[in-house]
Structure formats: C-alpha cells, structure tokens
Amino acid sequence: MLDLLLILIDDPTPKPTEVKAGPLGFALWIFMIIAVVIIGFSLVKQLRKAQAAKDAGVYGDEPVDRSVTTDADADER
Secondary structure (H helix, E strand, C coil): CHHHHHHHHHCCCCCHHHCCCHHHHHHHHHHHHHHHHHHHHHHHHHHHHHHHHHHHCCCCCCCCCCCCCCHHHHHHC
16 A cells, blocks of 8 residues: 555656657557548448439339439529
8 A cells, every 4th residue: 555655656747748649649640530531432422322222213202313404403504
C-alpha cells in the first residue's frame, strides 16, 4: 500500500506540450480518412443500385421510364 502511494506521489502528470501523437497517430488518422472515403463511395454505389431497382419496379412501385421527358422536366431546363 505504501509503495502505491509513493508511486502516485512520485509520478508527475506530463504537461500538454510534452505529449505528442507521433507517427503512429498520424498513420491512424490517415487510415481513418481513407476508410471514410471508401465507405462514402460504397454508400453512393449502393444508393444508386437501390434507386435503379426502385425505378425498375422491384419494390412494388410502378416502373419509371426516365427517357421520357414531361412538361415539368422541360420547365426546369
């Protein structure tokens, strides 16, 4: 018990300027950025596939023919 008390008294807390992440922290940060980009591309791909399936009528909706333009589409241009 006394040893633990002596260790706690003798072990000073480092100052914020003494603590640095180092190269391992930088590598982890870069890896996480790359992972977010990959997940973003995957999400966009899956959303496009889901929209194509919805337009094809897979989910019970009426199939959508995107090649036909309507008056509302012509007004937007």
